[in-house]
Amino acid sequence: MDGLQSRRRSACAHTPPSVLRSVPFPLSCRGQTTLGAMETDVALSTRDKRKWEAVSGQHPDMKTLIKRMLAAGLPDWAALRVLYRAAYGAGVFLYETGVWLKKIFIVEPTMRALCTSVGKRLRIERIPYMRRHGRIILGDDVEISGKIGIAFNPVLGLDPELRVGNHTFIGHQCSFSIAKAIIIGNDCLIAGNTHFSDNDGHPVDAARRRAGERVAPADVKPVTIGNDVWIGAGCRILKGVTIGDRAIVGAASVVTRDVPADTIVAGNPAREVGRGKG
Template sequence: MSHVSSNTERLALRDPLKLVVRRLLQFHLPVGPLTKPLFAGLYRLHVGVREALQWSLRFVWYEPLFRSQCHSIGDRFRMEQLPYIAGRGKISIGSDVYLSGKSSFAISKRHCSEPILSIGNHSFLGHNCAITVGRAVTIGNHCLIAGGVRISDFDGHPIDAVNRRNGETTPSASVLAVTIGNDVWIGHGAIILKGVHIGDRTIIGARSVVTKSVAPDTIVAGNPARVIKTLTGDS
């Protein structure tokens, strides 16, 4: 009987405690007509301090470190965060290029003595893009590459299951360069696979998987990507 009584007492104490915790979790500082200008000013201060710190990091740390890993970088280059670079190769970046957010470049010398990643003039690379280079990935001028795009000129692993199990690398014959023309727009999350050549002024739909080359002045989308529309001067 005493055991039942003690359990009842514990449950009775637990319910008020839960109520107190719930109310504490729901509590917030009031933001009304009198306090809103104060918090708005503090928000602007927060953003200003954050931007100043980010600029300082870019100027004295991120950009010098990144430049040390590149073969060449053109004028008026801009970047936000330090890209993650795995491996060594020849990275060439044109003028007026903007690297937004943080992306990654994985470069493998297993199949080529000097893999090349080239980004042309006036091109934009969005946040969280990943480019894998075994031979060559070339991005043209005036390209817009949205966040989350994946570009790779090889598969990463052999197709044969036994070879994968044995830890063998991708055959050199299946490492095929990727070329992206000028004025190409690649939508968010698209994947560009080995051997693909994308013609000038082409648009790749968001989350498309491009497995074959695409003609100039074309809109493609889907998995695998298919032609949606051919662009004309009136488009």
């Protein structure tokens, strides 16, 4: 007992007064009752330790408080789940209703105004980004997903034209660079991020590029896509290419030459890798 009292006195002697006043339970120091907070190796009784743990837990430091705030959340009650499911469903309904109204009253009328001719039951989600002017002819039941880009080059005097056949799908972020003509047949599937171009964009000759010259009309060669063609995502279809009916082009392919009908091609440059079924 004398050893315990001695250690308590020693600890109290080295404890700042501000700490001694912070804990509301008595500890004996030099025979007197003093309010103290002992963060030392004093041999407190089990009862005193429990009191200290209870008090220190009520006053966490800033780091502990922030951790508790970040980890906090609403209770996982069944009623709350039902409420949030209903709120989510209502949000989706309102969003899709807004998209539908925009498509009916803004997107489709604008697209029809921009096109030379549009068939029945056009389905389009967003107005395409278009540069300059040219002719756009869309067949029946054409579907355009997301947003596409169309860049015409009318300065060559070739009357550029984009023609899309019936029942053809064009995916999100497809783009067309047209100086003369890009023709896509019926029942085609064009996956997203595919680029079509009937010109090189710049002259091949370096001296002409330095001079700021444009592509010459002789360097423009139309692109023709047959019926029932499937083109995978991320393809590049370059000038002068003709893809035959029912052909399949693998994703990320670069097509630099004609693809016969019922042929499967893939790679850069695209090469035949199989035969399709007619």
